[in-house]
Amino acid sequence: MAGAWLCVAATMVVLLAFALSTTVECRTRNYKFNVVMTNTTKLCKSKPIVTVNGRFPGPTIVAREDDTVTVKVVNHVKYNVSIHWHGIRQLRTGWADGPAYITQCPIQPGGVYVYKFTLTGQRGTLWWHAHVLWLRATVHGSIVILPKLGVPYPFPKPNKEVVVVLGEWWKSDTEAVINQAQKSGQAPNVSDAHTINGNPGPMPSCLANGGFKLPVDEGKTYMLRIINAALNEELFFRIANHKLTVVEVDAVYVKPFTTDTILIAPGQTTNALITASQKAGKYLMAVSPFMDAPIAVDNLTATASLRYSGVLTSTAMKLVAPPPQNATPVANAFMNSLRSLNSKTYPANVPLTVDHSLFFTIGLGINACPTCVNGSRVVASINNVTFVMPTTALLQAHYFNISGVFTDDFPSKPLMPFNYTGSQLTSFSTNTGTKLYRLAYNSTVQLVLQDTGILTPESHPIHLHGFNFFVVGRGIGNFNPNKDPKNFNLVDPVERNTVGVPTGGWTAIRFKADNPGVWFMHCHLEVHTTWGLKMAFVVDNGKGPNESVIPPPSDLPKC
Numbered sequence: 001m002a003g004a005w006l007c008v009a010a011t012m013v014v015l016l017a018f019a020l021s022t023t024v025e026c027r028t029r030n031y032k033f034n035v036v037m038t039n040t041t042k043l044c045k046s047k048p049i050v051t052v053n054g055r056f057p058g059p060t061i062v063a064r065e066d067d068t069v070t071v072k073v074v075n076h077v078k079y080n081v082s083i084h085w086h087g088i089r090q091l092r093t094g095w096a097d098g099p100a101y102i103t104q105c106p107i108q109p110g111g112v113y114v115y116k117f118t119l120t121g122q123r124g125t126l127w128w129h130a131h132v133l134w135l136r137a138t139v140h141g142s143i144v145i146l147p148k149l150g151v152p153y154p155f156p157k158p159n160k161e162v163v164v165v166l167g168e169w170w171k172s173d174t175e176a177v178i179n180q181a182q183k184s185g186q187a188p189n190v191s192d193a194h195t196i197n198g199n200p201g202p203m204p205s206c207l208a209n210g211g212f213k214l215p216v217d218e219g220k221t222y223m224l225r226i227i228n229a230a231l232n233e234e235l236f237f238r239i240a241n242h243k244l245t246v247v248e249v250d251a252v253y254v255k256p257f258t259t260d261t262i263l264i265a266p267g268q269t270t271n272a273l274i275t276a277s278q279k280a281g282k283y284l285m286a287v288s289p290f291m292d293a294p295i296a297v298d299n300l301t302a303t304a305s306l307r308y309s310g311v312l313t314s315t316a317m318k319l320v321a322p323p324p325q326n327a328t329p330v331a332n333a334f335m336n337s338l339r340s341l342n343s344k345t346y347p348a349n350v351p352l353t354v355d356h357s358l359f360f361t362i363g364l365g366i367n368a369c370p371t372c373v374n375g376s377r378v379v380a381s382i383n384n385v386t387f388v389m390p391t392t393a394l395l396q397a398h399y400f401n402i403s404g405v406f407t408d409d410f411p412s413k414p415l416m417p418f419n420y421t422g423s424q425l426t427s428f429s430t431n432t433g434t435k436l437y438r439l440a441y442n443s444t445v446q447l448v449l450q451d452t453g454i455l456t457p458e459s460h461p462i463h464l465h466g467f468n469f470f471v472v473g474r475g476i477g478n479f480n481p482n483k484d485p486k487n488f489n490l491v492d493p494v495e496r497n498t499v500g501v502p503t504g505g506w507t508a509i510r511f512k513a514d515n516p517g518v519w520f521m522h523c524h525l526e527v528h529t530t531w532g533l534k535m536a537f538v539v540d541n542g543k544g545p546n547e548s549v550i551p552p553p554s555d556l557p558k559c
């Protein structure tokens with residue numbers, strides 16, 4: 001059948017130079033991901049890395065809203081692997097969500113698992129990444145969900161679309177980096193470079209490095225689908241002499257606004273339009289870290305270039321200075337500009353009533369560790385619970401009623417209130433456990449995420465699986481339950497799946513628990529996830545099969 005042939009053909013589409021082909025139509029998109037070791041000499045030092053299909057960044061998945069996607073993942077490496085489709089709602093299909101030991105056991109060496117999910121009610125840029133160990137450093141790629149056939153973007157159609165994946169690069173093996181840190185109980189080494197589409201641009205230690213080049217034609221408009229795939233760093237993005245018009249974040253349209261700097265946290269995606277309206281030339285693209293706490297980061301700026309057609313190679317590059325590393329006002333200005341489009345076609349369905357009002361502290365701690373350097377290790381927690389990974393996946397335990405894997409007594413608020421952003425605590429230790437918070441189907445949740453000053457305040461990009469949420473408020477200092485809710489935006493708050501909780505401040509989100517299953521929530525700084533800044537919600541089934549988790553696929557990996 002011609003249709004079936006086209007669907008096979010779609011899986012073969014090779015996306016050259018990150019430009020997107022949008023011509024092939026079909027309702028099921030089948031992909032094959034071979035997880036392999038790849039020797040790369042692309043960056044300054046040659047080393048073997050784990051990749052999908054030998055590519056870094058990995059392949060782009062292109063599909064339309066309402067399509068079903070299948071990805072056959074074959075594990076050819078020595079590590080346990082699982083892949084998460086970051087931001088995809090996975091309505092009733094938690095088995096395909098991917099976080100190891102949360103919704104599935106990992107795919108063991110030599111193993112195979114077919115992820116199958118449907119793209120319902122979402123269009124825009126998302127991404128996929130490994131969700132086990134620190135493999136996502138090199139195992140990641142983009143997901144482009146086009147609107148339904150014939151449905152236009154709610155903004156002028158760009159002449160071309162380009163995926164821009166930002167990453168972090170270590171000269172050492174990333175598993176060695178985190179293993180060394182876990183052994184010592186200390187913070188892991190920061191990365192050695194940031195990357196733009198797999199390339200840091202010329203570096204002090206490696207001048208020969210070319211850097212990613214984006215060719216443009218004068219007068220044309222381009223949509224950049226920017227993804228922060230870095231492990232541990234929030235990033236600023238700038239292009240010399242060019243303004244960026246933000247039109248979508250985390251696959252949700254926003255009210256367009258124009259800025260010269262984009263702030264993007266690990267896990268987040270941002271679509272921005274750029275018009276080649278300047279004098280024909282070469283313009284620097286700069287990616288640099290944002291960190292407004294006393295914490296070490298990789299302070300190198302990755303660079304790429306925008307090149308107008310017909311410009312000589314010898315033309316001097318127009319430069320741009322990155323914002324200062326601690327540019328809190330630049331970060332705030334960006335975050336405060338984000339609003340849901342909230343049009344008739346794309347309404348912001350903010351829950352106006354709240355069934356569960358939750359208050360979670362997020363931050364660091366110190367626990368005893370006799371074998372560690374100082375006899376202690378740095379940990380992280382939510383409401384003073386440092387999450388312990390189970391050895392049976394939580395979704396299986398929930399679905400098959402296996403007892404003893406988790407408890408559902410995650411505290412709805414701190415058991416011992418304190419001056420969260422102050423410094424009067426004398427004990428920094430935490431509790432450990434595999435605790436979940438239970439929600440009835442359709443219940444509405446307001447969650448205030450409060451950063452703590454324990455060890456140091458720090459911005460935490462919190463990611464929720466299975467849902468989008470509305471960011472109804474944010475502030476600095478301690479959340480005030482009497483005053484702050486009066487200023488919540490319940491009309492057009494930005495809707496997303498990952499939000500940065502400001503350093504020494506709080507963020508309030510709302511969502512409706514209309515997706516049954518077990519849904520991970522964690523800091524998207526991989527180091528904090530490793531340290532235990534994670535928990536999960538268990539959402540019970542509603543009425544009938546349409547409101548219940550589907551049965552697990554027969555090839556679901558076993559532990």
Ligand SMILES: *[C@@H]1O[C@H](CO)[C@@H](O)[C@H](O)[C@H]1NC(C)=O
Binds near residue numbers: 037
């Ligand atoms: C990578 O390079 C090493 C030696 O540098 C070699 O032993 C190994 O076979 C190579 N692996 C692949 C997958 O090419």
Ligand SMILES: *[C@@H]1O[C@H](CO)[C@@H](O)[C@H](O)[C@H]1NC(C)=O
Binds near residue numbers: 176180189
């Ligand atoms: C981490 O950095 C230290 C100090 O530079 C170095 O000695 C160590 O080898 C690094 N660890 C890894 C795994 O690269």
Ligand SMILES: *[C@@H]1O[C@H](CO)[C@@H](O)[C@H](O)[C@H]1NC(C)=O
Binds near residue numbers: 299
């Ligand atoms: C970046 O960090 C290194 C190591 O901490 C430091 O020596 C250097 O001065 C920093 N560079 C900038 C531009 O801040």
Ligand SMILES: *[C@@H]1O[C@H](CO)[C@@H](O)[C@H](O)[C@H]1NC(C)=O
Binds near residue numbers: 373
């Ligand atoms: C070890 O503990 C001492 C005393 O508490 C502290 O000053 C030092 O920073 C710690 N070392 C590391 C590497 O964390």
Ligand SMILES: *[C@@H]1O[C@H](CO)[C@@H](O)[C@H](O)[C@H]1NC(C)=O
Binds near residue numbers: 399400401
């Ligand atoms: C698990 O328990 C629930 C509620 O008691 C029940 O409805 C369901 O059938 C059980 N599932 C299995 C797989 O035993």
Ligand SMILES: *[C@@H]1O[C@H](CO)[C@@H](O)[C@H](O)[C@H]1NC(C)=O
Binds near residue numbers: 422
């Ligand atoms: C909390 O701590 C901060 C900083 O130490 C201090 O300024 C503030 O007054 C404290 N608030 C309360 C309610 O104690």
Ligand SMILES: *[C@@H]1O[C@H](CO)[C@@H](O)[C@H](O)[C@H]1NC(C)=O
Binds near residue numbers: 428
């Ligand atoms: C967290 O729990 C530990 C262990 O029970 C306790 O010592 C500590 O005081 C608690 N901290 C907070 C902030 O509640």
Ligand SMILES: *[C@@H]1O[C@H](CO)[C@@H](O)[C@H](O)[C@H]1NC(C)=O
Binds near residue numbers: 441442542547
């Ligand atoms: C959940 O909400 C939907 C739509 O609002 C409604 O049709 C359905 O009956 C509700 N289910 C439960 C279990 O409340």
Ligand SMILES: *[C@@H]1O[C@H](CO)[C@@H](O)[C@H](O)[C@H]1NC(C)=O
Binds near residue numbers: 544545546
């Ligand atoms: C379940 O959903 C399907 C498709 O959305 C619909 O056709 C069917 O009527 C629904 N069944 C129930 C019991 O609501």
Ligand SMILES: *[C@@H]1O[C@H](CO)[C@@H](O)[C@H](O)[C@H]1NC(C)=O
Binds near residue numbers: 079080558
């Ligand atoms: C891989 O996963 C299996 C199943 O959970 C586990 O038994 C095994 O120890 C894991 N292997 C490694 C190397 O972590």
Ligand SMILES: [Cu+2]
Binds near residue numbers: 525529533
């Ligand atoms: Cu964090």
